[in-house]
Amino acid sequence: MAYTSSLHLPKHLLFPSSRRTRHRPSSFIPISAAAKINGGVNGHHAPEKPAAPNGKAPQHINGRGKKKGVNGHVNGHTDRIHLSVSTGGGGGGRQDGSGLRVAFQGAPGAYSEFAAKTALPGCETVPCRAFADALAAVERGAADRAVLPVESTMEGTALRNYDLLLRHGLVVVQEINLFVHYCLLAMPGVRAAEVRRVISHPMALAHCGRALARLGVDPEPVEDTAGAVEMLRSNRMLDTAAIASTRAADLYGLDVLAHGLQDESWNVTRFLLLSRPSPVAALPVDAAAAGAKTSMVVAYRGGSMMMVLKVLSALSSRNINLTKLEIINNDGAAAADTGSGARPPVMILDTSARGAPTLRAFPHVLYVDCEGAAHDPRVREAIQEIEKFAVFVRVLGCYAADSTVYDLQ
Numbered sequence: 001m002a003y004t005s006s007l008h009l010p011k012h013l014l015f016p017s018s019r020r021t022r023h024r025p026s027s028f029i030p031i032s033a034a035a036k037i038n039g040g041v042n043g044h045h046a047p048e049k050p051a052a053p054n055g056k057a058p059q060h061i062n063g064r065g066k067k068k069g070v071n072g073h074v075n076g077h078t079d080r081i082h083l084s085v086s087t088g089g090g091g092g093g094r095q096d097g098s099g100l101r102v103a104f105q106g107a108p109g110a111y112s113e114f115a116a117k118t119a120l121p122g123c124e125t126v127p128c129r130a131f132a133d134a135l136a137a138v139e140r141g142a143a144d145r146a147v148l149p150v151e152s153t154m155e156g157t158a159l160r161n162y163d164l165l166l167r168h169g170l171v172v173v174q175e176i177n178l179f180v181h182y183c184l185l186a187m188p189g190v191r192a193a194e195v196r197r198v199i200s201h202p203m204a205l206a207h208c209g210r211a212l213a214r215l216g217v218d219p220e221p222v223e224d225t226a227g228a229v230e231m232l233r234s235n236r237m238l239d240t241a242a243i244a245s246t247r248a249a250d251l252y253g254l255d256v257l258a259h260g261l262q263d264e265s266w267n268v269t270r271f272l273l274l275s276r277p278s279p280v281a282a283l284p285v286d287a288a289a290a291g292a293k294t295s296m297v298v299a300y301r302g303g304s305m306m307m308v309l310k311v312l313s314a315l316s317s318r319n320i321n322l323t324k325l326e327i328i329n330n331d332g333a334a335a336a337d338t339g340s341g342a343r344p345p346v347m348i349l350d351t352s353a354r355g356a357p358t359l360r361a362f363p364h365v366l367y368v369d370c371e372g373a374a375h376d377p378r379v380r381e382a383i384q385e386i387e388k389f390a391v392f393v394r395v396l397g398c399y400a401a402d403s404t405v406y407d408l409q
Helices: 113-121 131-139 160-167 201-206 209-215 227-232 246-254 304-316 376-391
Strands: 103-107 124-128 145-152 171-179 185-188 199-202 217-222 240-244 255-259 268-275 292-300 322-329 341-342 346-350 358-361 364-371 392-400 405-407
Touching: 103 113, 103 131, 103 160, 113 124, 113 131, 113 145, 113 227, 113 268, 124 131, 124 341, 131 145, 131 160, 131 268, 145 171, 160 346, 160 392, 185 227, 185 246, 199 201, 199 227, 201 217, 201 240, 227 240, 246 255, 292 304, 292 346, 292 358, 292 376, 304 322, 304 364, 304 376, 346 364, 346 392, 376 392
Parallel strands: 103 124, 103 145, 171 392, 171 405, 199 217, 199 240
Antiparallel strands: 145 268, 171 268, 185 240, 185 255, 292 364, 292 392, 322 364, 346 358
16 A cells, blocks of 8 residues: 555653653754654763663673663664653543553563553453454453554554444544564573574564664564563574563563664554544543644545645634644556555444444545544534534544653663
């Protein structure tokens, strides 16, 4: 599919506080569409690095800024911001998520599970083999929420899970931005020089390509990061390492050989929490303080630029800030530049259709995130105006906006 990626990230960074209060620095970093920030955030000292479980200092591979054997990040990025974790809202259960079951893709220790636990600390997590299985678990009542990674600063929306979201009737009830810090994990006592291959999720391997090349190891993709760690531990693989988080290392009792394998120091993934539609639309209790965000999809048959201008006009004329706009053109034409076949149309579940919800095919789709609740008069009027010239509009969710970037460290 032809994606024009756009990722809305926070306009400010928050620093840790033992009281979990939110501090705003004097400056902020604006993030443009599909932006990739190279290097750390200037002016902030790196926190102390955690010691490896076996007492060995994690190896520094790329040799920039530190010598090999000195505790440091693999790619030489010593600037790192560790953020406080606050309780996210969620609706249903208590405010901390107690009593809620959250389905995620992967094995225990996956980044998606950490995103769920960060958003809803008191929740019970339910591992699933595939993202579609996590959504299906919510639909059949086996889980109350599903967590879905949808964007990253390194890959834009290459995760393509928006397509999966559109095919189901779940609604977005919460967002969470997680700093993804990749580490090299191995069996206790194994040294980096003994590693011959590295296993992990294909996306994690792609994000750490330069570091793996410097290590001179063979990458091997598996279903997920935590699954790689589980495989490593259960099979006692002494010539193999896995890419995952430090929390996965603690969970499975592995050594951390190196920190910060990611090629780009600023590596943030946005996750959405999904729920079955509720007859009573309710935002979390802190929505008034945090602000609200509405996500929608606009489908149309042709005239992409005209449609974009009309959508922008409907929002800007009411002083509604746009936080995400992504265009997908799948008109069935073959991709001449790649020699691939015709692109399939985008399938959207029409939940407003009479009778059972129906999947509908569209060649052109806009993903839109804007500030404001869907029931706000300005947002409601904008949606009504868009419905007049679009073939189909579906509100994907209304939820409390959360621009905090949370860190696992």
